Amino acid sequence: MAIHKLACIEPGAQIDENVEVGPFAVIGPNVKIAAGCSIAAHATVTGHTEMGPDNRVFAHAVIGGEPQDKKYKGEPTRLTIGRGNTFRECVTVNTGTIQDGGITTVGDNNWIMAYVHIAHDCHVGSNTIMANGTQLAGHVHVGDFAILGGLTGVHQFVKIGAHSMTGAGTVLLQDLPPYVMSQGYPASPHGLNSEGLKRRGFSAESISLLKRAYRLLYRDGLTFEVAKTEIAKLFEGAAEEPASRLRVFSDFLDAVSRGVIR
Known part of the structure; x- marks a missing residue:
């Protein structure tokens, strides 16, 4: 010793x-x-x-x-x-x-x-x-492979999803879904962490499916509940690996405690 x-x-x-x-x-x-x-x-x-x-x-x-x-x-x-x-x-x-x-x-x-x-x-x-x-x-709960930029501040009880990412100086007042990049005070979404997912072995099919889910949540003007319903439909016909990646995203949205950043 x-x-x-x-x-x-x-x-x-x-x-x-x-x-x-x-x-x-x-x-x-x-x-x-x-x-x-x-x-x-x-x-x-x-x-x-x-x-x-x-x-x-x-x-x-x-x-x-x-x-x-x-x-x-x-x-x-x-x-x-x-x-x-x-x-x-x-x-x-x-x-x-x-x-x-x-x-x-x-x-x-x-x-x-x-x-x-x-x-x-x-x-x-x-x-x-x-x-x-x-x-x-x-x-606070932080999922696997999350990356938090310098001086990120996280409010109590916030959940941070797996493979997500924040920019420097970000302030999270609500939950950050898996795979999503965020920046700002308060934090706002800035796309899917596609490059990080590629580096971690996500298939092109999985990333494409997650991009569709991201658009439903953040780009199509849907309410949160309607977006969750539409995301659930993406499981239909999805292969096993993309479906398992999407499940992480969908399950997170079902368990949010403070709402998600929008």
């Missing part, structure tokens, strides 16, 4: 023998850290936090801090982190609250840049990118 002599490891912390901890790092008593992780100098991992293998935490990040919620009274809420994530300098990730599920989750292989904040009860999927200064309020 490569723990610097000036690191502070509190009694009770469970740290795999194959973990690096830099000088002046602090590891709390209720923390579990799996093999292959590195905790840089001056970083803090605290709270009831469980970290999977191969994560990197850079200087001055605080992982597992108390939720910034005035209702929080010290309950043992949790943070669970998967494998292969990068938390750059000054990232903050808070534990959950008992008013929700009591847990914040971060999946696998996320690239989380400097000064990102992930608030209490957020659920971040896998393979996302959050550029510098992205700020997630409480209870």
Whole structure:
């Protein structure tokens, strides 16, 4: 175990023998850290936090801090982190609250840049990118492969769909559907993330079908409910792979909580 002599490891912390901890790092008593992780100098991992293998935490990040919620009274809420994530300098990730599920989750292989904040009860999927200064309020859900541009701000309880993308300085006050690019304050839609979908192996048929769904939702002047009805008709005759991609879009629209950006 490569723990610097000036690191502070509190009694009770469970740290795999194959973990690096830099000088002046602090590891709390209720923390579990799996093999292959590195905790840089001056970083803090605290709270009831469980970290999977191969994560990197850079200087001055605080992982597992108390939720910034005035209702929080010290309950043992949790943070669970998967494998292969990068938390750059000054990232903050808070534990959950008992008013929700009591847990914040971060999946696998996320690239989380400097000064990102992930608030209490957020659920971040896998393979996302959050550029510098992205700020997630409480209870936000982020789907797999989403890309959030620098200084993106996300209102509490907003859902961000898989494979979506925001431009720098975007403010999301409502849900962002899967596959959609957005920009602005407040955010407005700016087309399908076609190039990203091609890079991730989506077929031409799938992208074409999703473009039709996008037009129904954003270009044909339909109400939200009518657009959902018309999108459902696109499943007729669709092959298995395009239909499965469209299902992600359709199911998201059926589960929106704050309305979608329009």
